[in-house]
Amino acid sequence: MLLCTALPVATDRLRINAEIRAQELRVIGASGENLGILALSAALAAAKQAGLDLIEISPTATPPVAKIADYGKFEYERSKKEKAVKSKVKVSETKEVQIKVGTGDHDMLLKAKKAAEWLAEGHRVRAELFLKGRYKGMDEQFLKERLTKFLERIPYAYKLAEPIGRSPKGFAGVIERDLVAQQKREKSKLHHENQ
Numbered sequence: 001m002l003l004c005t006a007l008p009v010a011t012d013r014l015r016i017n018a019e020i021r022a023q024e025l026r027v028i029g030a031s032g033e034n035l036g037i038l039a040l041s042a043a044l045a046a047a048k049q050a051g052l053d054l055i056e057i058s059p060t061a062t063p064p065v066a067k068i069a070d071y072g073k074f075e076y077e078r079s080k081k082e083k084a085v086k087s088k089v090k091v092s093e094t095k096e097v098q099i100k101v102g103t104g105d106h107d108m109l110l111k112a113k114k115a116a117e118w119l120a121e122g123h124r125v126r127a128e129l130f131l132k133g134r135y136k137g138m139d140e141q142f143l144k145e146r147l148t149k150f151l152e153r154i155p156y157a158y159k160l161a162e163p164i165g166r167s168p169k170g171f172a173g174v175i176e177r178d179l180v181a182q183q184k185r186e187k188s189k190l191h192h193e194n195q
Contacts, residue, residue, distance in 0.1 A: 015056040016071050025066040037063055094124040099150055101135050108150055116156035119177040124161055131170035147171050157181035
């Protein structure tokens with residue numbers, strides 16, 4: 001016979017009113033004023049008198065901090081702040097561009113432009129020189145130079161995040177944007193255009 005025991009589910013829901021367990025609380029009034037440290041019963045009475053809820057906003061503080069406020073409005077404001085923070089976080093990923101020893105100049109230029117777009121968006125770019133067959137036996141220095149020449153074609157300022165080295169498919173290096181160098185590059189370009 002199997003017994004299923006429910007594990008406590010972690011939730012970020014705050015305790016309100018009768019759910020609060022602490023006997024003493026530091027209470028913040030409805031207008032943001034500090035009411036000081038009150039017994040739970042006194043804090044609940046103050047919230048009831050104001051016609052609002054007592055919300056435990058910082059349960060780990062000593063003593064825990066509670067606020068007198070409208071719970072629905074408080075949760076709405078809190079979710080708005082969380083959404084604003086999430087929207088500001090930019091997700092960066094590593095994009096990959098692959099060239100071969102025989103890749104032509106035009107194709108290299110197109111791939112370099114695509115890498116520049118990714119850098120401008122804030123992504124890292126992993127540039128890989130793919131080797132197969134007899135190319136694996138070529139001079140290492142020549143292969144590294146080939147990849148370096150490709151990187152030099154990228155029309156966006158970057159810095160090496162991981163230096164060029166052996167990879168399972170050949171040689172690879174990871175670059176990321178260098179905002180300071182890019183701003184200098186753009187200023188210099190504008191200066192030359194204005195002359």
